[in-house]
Amino acid sequence: MTIHIGAAQGDIAETVLMPGDPYRAKWAAETFLQDARLVNEVRGMLGYTGTWKGHRVTIQGSGMGMPSLSIYANELIRDYGAKTLIRIGSCGGMQDKVKVRDVILAMTASTVNSPSSGIFRELNFAPCADWGLLQAAAQAASKRGSATHVGGIYSSDVFYDERPDLNEQMVRHGILGVEMEAAELYTLAARHGCRALAVLTVSDHL
Incomplete structure (x- = not known):
């Protein structure tokens, strides 16, 4: 234990x-x-x-x-x-094409701040999913006919965010949705040589 x-x-x-x-x-x-x-x-x-x-x-x-x-x-x-860690959770949709109850497979997870931010200093590390898991999940979703989007998400360090200008930039740059965990999961998986993926159901729309 x-x-x-x-x-x-x-x-x-x-x-x-x-x-x-x-x-x-x-x-x-x-x-x-x-x-x-x-x-x-x-x-x-x-x-x-x-x-x-x-x-x-x-x-x-x-x-x-x-x-x-x-x-x-x-x-x-x-x-x-x-060895394989898969986040299953919810997120808020950010693009008009992303509807409530759609699924987002997070290819990348941007963040402003995370528990690992300090070790990178001036480097903007880009946390990403394991390609094999992402590909398998996308293929499975396609076979099921699920409304699924693959792309970047944003992992926020706060739930009640009062930065509308940041949201505008994320929408402008194609971010599909926002949640609070995936960036750290992807970073830890990269550090330890593990596989990780975030599979997110859209629960609301920003």
């Missing part, structure tokens, strides 16, 4: 789905996994491990925002050996 995750060694699968809401983790585990077992409930951040179509999968809540996700992703990777 770690400071924030109570799972024993061997309880966490190499593939981890990370919703922000712990109760979304509970719902997803009970709905989609076979033999789902609660492996973490420290601080109420629920995590479950089970199987999906024969593949071992963990679903672990991350909380809201990059600092919270950074804690869980770091421990999942460094202490439990997670």
Whole structure:
């Protein structure tokens, strides 16, 4: 176990789905996994491990925002050996073509500030998804006929943002949607040689 995750060694699968809401983790585990077992409930951040179509999968809540996700992703990777981390969550749409209930596959995740910003100093690091995961998700969405958009998103460090000029620039530069976690997830995956992707359902429109 770690400071924030109570799972024993061997309880966490190499593939981890990370919703922000712990109760979304509970719902997803009970709905989609076979033999789902609660492996973490420290601080109420629920995590479950089970199987999906024969593949071992963990679903672990991350909380809201990059600092919270950074804690869980770091421990999942460094202490439990997670190799593939997929954020499953919601976002706000920013382009007119992006409708509520559409899905965004985040190719890149821009941010103003993240827990990793300080280590890059003057470098503007560009966090991006794993190409293999992105391609597989896009192909699966196409086969299902889902309304799906692939492109850049913005990971904000605040929920109630009062910078309309920044929003205008993001729209101008083709940013599809805004959420609060993916940039840090992609950065940590790059640092540790893991694979990461954010799959986001559009819940509202800015």
